[in-house]
Amino acid sequence: MIRLTAERTPAGTSYLATGQGQPVILIHGVGLNKEMWGGQIVGLATKYRVIAYDMLGHGASQRPPVGTDLLGYADQLLELLEHLELPRATVIGFSMGGLVARAFALHYPQRLQGLVILNSVFNRSLEQRAGVIARTAQAAEHGPDANAEAALSRWFSREYQAANPAQIAAIRQTLASNDPQGYLTTYELFATQDMYRADDLGSIRVPTLIATGELDPGSTPEMARQLAERIPGAQVAILDEQRHMMPVESPRLVNQVLLNFLDNAQNQHNQIEGIVA
Structure with missing residues (x-):
């Protein structure tokens, strides 16, 4: 069993x-850690x-000032890389982390070095946008756990919820314990920034994987395909019968997809380095 002690920049x-x-850097979703x-x-x-x-406003990390934009969240990752003295990294972002x-x-x-976007959003429909804006308003009025039960139903299969009540309860508690201002600042970005600099996505020139669950x-799978179309050479993986929290519900399946991508990207990088050398 890997035992880890949290550190701080x-x-x-x-x-x-x-x-x-x-x-490889892992970025969680809104309300999680x-x-x-x-x-x-x-x-x-x-x-x-x-x-x-831990993203800004989540877990044991610092709170973002009100009005922090996505660049502020990217700057947090940059500071982490600088602290760890890492010139480059592959970044894996889930949902808001995407x-x-x-x-x-x-x-x-x-x-x-490479980019993986898991279960994230792009080009929401009017109905999808209205739904997430409504949930933002509920969170502003009632706090981070305002939508917890509905979120868990969207995130996990009924079978997984029934088989893992302690884990579901722990995630529900994580949602409830979020700092209200940090959560709301983050959720507002999640609700409104799905088209962030969409016209510039063609400038991304690293190995890229966009993956989500069929369910x-x-x-949605359509979001993943549309996003991948904007990024040159991006791969798409739609995992059968998986819902939003597939990294938690089906870690072996997700890890297989991630390792295949990471290993192939590493081999490509090594070949290029060999040619340059």
Whole structure:
């Protein structure tokens, strides 16, 4: 069993790090924290250096000032890389973390080795946009756990919820314990920034994977395909019968997809380095 002790950057970002090899950064979704990545940390750390951190306003990290934009969240990741003295890394972002990963790719392309966007949003329909705006208003009025039961129903299969009540209860508690202002600042970005610099996505020139679950109602397969069409050479993976929280519900399945991508990207990088040398 891998035992990790959280560390902290000078700016106040809480993170976990383990393993050896090329660095892989994991960014969680809104309302969650770095602990969601337990299955991926175990599965990837045998071959890669894996770093999971708490986004601004989440877990044990610093709160974002009111009005912080996506660049502020990308800057948090940049500060983490600088603290760890990592010139480049592959970034894996889940849901809201996928928006942060996209922003990082656009603002700091020289620091990016590869990009994976899991169960994230792009080009919401009017109905989807109205729904997430309504949930933002509910969170503003009633706090971070205003939508917890509906969120858990969207995120997990009924079978998984029934078989893992303690884990579901723990995630419900995580949602409820979020800092209200940090959560709301983040959720407002999640609700409104799905088209963030969409016309610039063609500038991303690293190996890229866009993946989601076949049954993910908020981060749909169509969103994944549309996003991948904007990024040159991006791969798409739609995981059969999976819902939103597939990294937690099906870690082995997700890890297989991630390792296939990471290993292929690493081989491509090694070949290019050999040619250059």
